[in-house]
Amino acid sequence: SQQGEEDPQALSIQEGENATMNCSYKTSINNLQWYRQNSGRGLVHLILIRSNEREKHSGRLRVTLDTSKKSSSLLITASRAADTASYFCATDALGYGQNFVFGPGTRLSVLP
Amino acid sequence: DTGVSQDPRHKITKRGQNVTFRCDPISEHNRLYWYRQTLGQGPEFLTYFQNEAQLEKSRLLSDRFSAERPKGSFSTLEIQRTEQGDSAMYLCASSRRQETQYFGPGTRLLVL
Numbered sequence: 277s278q279q280g281e282e283d284p285q286a287l288s289i290q291e292g293e294n295a296t297m298n299c300s301y302k303t304s305i306n307n308l309q310w311y312r313q314n315s316g317r318g319l320v321h322l323i324l325i326r327s328n329e330r331e332k333h334s335g336r337l338r339v340t341l342d343t344s345k346k347s348s349s350l351l352i353t354a355s356r357a358a359d360t361a362s363y364f365c366a367t368d369a370l371g372y373g374q375n376f377v378f379g380p381g382t383r384l385s386v387l388p
Numbered sequence: 389d390t391g392v393s394q395d396p397r398h399k400i401t402k403r404g405q406n407v408t409f410r411c412d413p414i415s416e417h418n419r420l421y422w423y424r425q426t427l428g429q430g431p432e433f434l435t436y437f438q439n440e441a442q443l444e445k446s447r448l449l450s451d452r453f454s455a456e457r458p459k460g461s462f463s464t465l466e467i468q469r470t471e472q473g474d475s476a477m478y479l480c481a482s483s484r485r486q487e488t489q490y491f492g493p494g495t496r497l498l499v500l
Contacts, residue, residue, distance in 0.1 A: 309488065318392075318479060318491040319431070364430050366489075375421060375444060376489060378430030 282365055282382040290387050295352040297382040299365030300345075306368050308341055309376070310350050313362045322350075322363075355386045392492035394480050400498045401470055408466045409495045413482030420463050421489060422455055423479040424448065431479055437463060470499045 283298045299308070307326045311319040325332045325341045325348065332339050338351040352359055362383045366376040393412045401407050413420050418439050423431035434453070436444040439460035449455075452470075457463040467474055477496050481489035 307487065311491075316477075316496070318493040319481075321488050321490065324488055366430075375433035375436055375446075377433070378423075380428070380430050 282363065282379045284382060285380065286383045286385070288385040288387065289355055291355060291357055293355055295355050295359070295384055295386070297350045297363050297384070299348045299350070299379060301348075301365075301367045301377075302346065305343075308348050308368075309366045310337075310339060310348075311364045311366060311378075313364065313381070315361075319364065352384075355384075357386050357388045360384060360386045392480055392482050392490055394478075394492040394495050396495055397493060398496050398498075400500065402500050403470060403472060405470055406466065406468045407470060407497065408464055409478055409480075409497075411463045411465070411480030411482075411492060413462070413480070414490055417482035417484050417490070418460065419483045419485070419489075420457055421481045421483075422463070422465050423481065425477045425479055425494070426475075434465075467497075470497075472499050475499045 281300050289295050305327055307324055309324045310322040312322055313319045323332055323334050323337055323339050325339050327343055336353045341348045362381040364378050364381045366378045368376055395410045399407055420437045422434040424434055425431045433446050434449050435455050437457040440457050452468045455465045475498050477494045479491055479494045481491045483489045
């Protein structure tokens with residue numbers, strides 16, 4: 277069964293607004309990561325949050341992690357058209373071996 | 389740091405033909421991963437190398453798929469007797485430890 281699931285599947289906002297995406301997972305993790313993928317391209321690493329951390333910031337990105345609820349959120353503030361992409365969370369689920377398990381992603385559209 | 393590179397970027401083949409993809413990881417990274425991604429989905433793990441040893445293989449990796457990483461540097465992924473269902477983006481990633489994976493641009497395969 278899939279480890280990570282992003283919510284919503286698709287999100288459309290106006291430039292300047294904030295975008296929030298959520299990720300839920302099922303088993304214990306060491307860390308959780310968020311990646312961005314522009315259409316037809318490879319994935320770009322955004323941020324890593326460890327299981328003993330609750331919040332991390334990187335520029336306009338804010339990630340939270342709630343291990344009790346097995347969920348994480350990615351907030352993009354003051355969105356730009358260039359933020360239009362698919363966003364994936366990936367977990368290194370304990371017991372799933374060395375690979376990362378990705379969710380299906382949230383497709384974000386930022387309208388100018 | 390020249391990043392992860394993949395070759396070719398696009399491949400069109402006829403059903404039944406064999407194809408081989410190459411991945412060159414970031415030079416100091418000892419871990420290398422292959423993923424497959426279909427439209428609208430997140431990447432799915434295929435296999436993982438630590439140095440030259442193939443340590444993990446997904447059940448998705450049928451007998452027609454084989455991967456190698458001679459000398460622990462570049463890796464190749466071969467698909468024999470391709471089927472239309474093999475059409476996907478094949479992504480390679482590398483990492484130094486079990487943390488951030490850096491992805492290449494992918495090889496898009498179309499099987500006619």
